[in-house]
Amino acid sequence: MSKYHVSLTRVMDDSYDIEIGRDLFDTLLHDLKNGLLENVSKFAVITDTKVQEYYGDPFIRKLSSSGFICDLFAVPAGEKSKNRASKAWLEDQLLSKAYGRDSCIIALGGGMVSDLAGFIASTFCRGIPYLTYSTTLLSAADASVGGKTAVNTPVATNLIGTFYQPRKVYIDLNTWTSLPIREFRSGLAETIKHACMQDYEFFVYLEQNMNRILTADRLILDASVCEHLALKNCEIKYGVVEKDEKESNLRQILNLGHTAGRAIETLSNYELLHGEAIAIGLVIQARLANKLGYLHEQEVNRITQLLALAGFNLNIPHSITPKELIDKMYTDKKVRSGKIRFVFQSGIGKVKQFDDGSFSVPVEEQIIYEILDEMIRMS
Numbered sequence: 190m191s192k193y194h195v196s197l198t199r200v201m202d203d204s205y206d207i208e209i210g211r212d213l214f215d216t217l218l219h220d221l222k223n224g225l226l227e228n229v230s231k232f233a234v235i236t237d238t239k240v241q242e243y244y245g246d247p248f249i250r251k252l253s254s255s256g257f258i259c260d261l262f263a264v265p266a267g268e269k270s271k272n273r274a275s276k277a278w279l280e281d282q283l284l285s286k287a288y289g290r291d292s293c294i295i296a297l298g299g300g301m302v303s304d305l306a307g308f309i310a311s312t313f314c315r316g317i318p319y320l321t322y323s324t325t326l327l328s329a330a331d332a333s334v335g336g337k338t339a340v341n342t343p344v345a346t347n348l349i350g351t352f353y354q355p356r357k358v359y360i361d362l363n364t365w366t367s368l369p370i371r372e373f374r375s376g377l378a379e380t381i382k383h384a385c386m387q388d389y390e391f392f393v394y395l396e397q398n399m400n401r402i403l404t405a406d407r408l409i410l411d412a413s414v415c416e417h418l419a420l421k422n423c424e425i426k427y428g429v430v431e432k433d434e435k436e437s438n439l440r441q442i443l444n445l446g447h448t449a450g451r452a453i454e455t456l457s458n459y460e461l462l463h464g465e466a467i468a469i470g471l472v473i474q475a476r477l478a479n480k481l482g483y484l485h486e487q488e489v490n491r492i493t494q495l496l497a498l499a500g501f502n503l504n505i506p507h508s509i510t511p512k513e514l515i516d517k518m519y520t521d522k523k524v525r526s527g528k529i530r531f532v533f534q535s536g537i538g539k540v541k542q543f544d545d546g547s548f549s550v551p552v553e554e555q556i557i558y559e560i561l562d563e564m565i566r567m568s
């Protein structure tokens with residue numbers, strides 16, 4: 190018998206820039222012309238049909254008139270396209286057009302597109318570079334930052350995927366103007382989550398400036414406020430991801446509001462957008478935190494008021510019973526040893542770290558039941 194040791198120590202620098210601004214197509218072209226990517230000769234722009242309508246054609250025209258070989262591939266808009274079949278279809282399209290190792294993928298769109306396109310980039314020819322051109326607040330706040338890529342399966346969302354960092358991210362604030370208000374508000378939930386978990390001053394800023402962002406039925410999108418939102422979201426999410434890229438502990442805090450929120454999203458049959466469900470999840474988390482002695486009632490009220498100011502309906506949908514909701518929480522990725530776990534705030538701008546060092550803690554069903562029952566009776 191003989192043995193050969195394969196020594197492969199990995200030293201990697203996956204650092205990249207996030208450019209925040211307006212009409213960034215020209216900035217992207219400038220970067221490509223000035224050597225952002227080496228040895229790339231073809232660009233596959235992956236988008237969805239709705240984003241294609243607004244931005245696809247001008248983008249492709251600019252790329253090709255600047256001498257870049259490129260094609261645009263669009264999947265139907267909506268979360269349903271984030272699946273294995275779309276991934277396979279897009280890969281076949283790329284192969285049939287002779288895309289290879291010398292190619293780059295550009296994800297043009299929101300989080301659905303960047304998750305799918307990033308996953309393809311990570312496996313196509315064993316990994317090719319990709320750029321993200323983000324067109325939603327949710328993607329600016331969350332999906333485009335952190336390098337998680339994935340598709341959904343009928344059994345679970347986001348569990349088939351990779352950690353794979355883009356080479357650069359462009360956050361185009363002008364694209365937010367064409368977003369439907371519900372989609373924009375959905376991104377605002379993740380923004381408020383960031384403030385709740387890490388940044389008291391940002392929370393106060395949101396309290397004071399919500400009227401410069403949107404009203405009940407109209408987007409206002411004040412330029413300086415939008416820029417501040419984008420920058421703060423990146424700063425806060427990065428602060429976490431930089432310390433725990435692979436979600437071994439600290440990154441769990443990004444799940445604030447998600448134990449109940451995701452369960453509500455699924456039980457609403459996706460009638461509620463992700464952020465709309467997370468907003469309710471944040472309130473459930475705050476009320477539970479108060480019951481367990483981590484958060485003052487006054488703080489719970491401020492969190493609830495800020496979410497209401499952003500226009501969220503914070504009632505648990507009547508079609509969902511506490512029992513159903515609790516049963517669904519058992520499918521949450523944080524469940525350990527058969528116990529539902531929550532991440533909790535310990536103040537505004539702070540999350541609780543528990544004695545074992547973890548940022549999540551098991552919570553007894555009965556306590557969750559009481560809070561849910563109380564919320565449903567009050568709605």
Ligand SMILES: NC(=O)c1ccc[n+]([C@@H]2O[C@H](COP(=O)([O-])OP(=O)(O)OC[C@H]3O[C@@H](n4cnc5c(N)ncnc54)[C@H](O)[C@@H]3O)[C@@H](O)[C@H]2O)c1
Binds near residue numbers: 266271302324335337
């Ligand atoms: N990778 C991560 O870390 C991470 C984090 C959070 C969320 N996500 C994923 O992100 C996705 C949700 O993100 P999303 O809300 O951006 O979804 P999305 O990409 O589906 O966009 C939402 C809708 O808005 C449309 N749209 C996008 N940009 C537009 C624009 N500028 N103008 C008009 N319409 C536009 C899209 O066509 C779509 O119908 C989910 O798949 C979620 O799992 C990933």
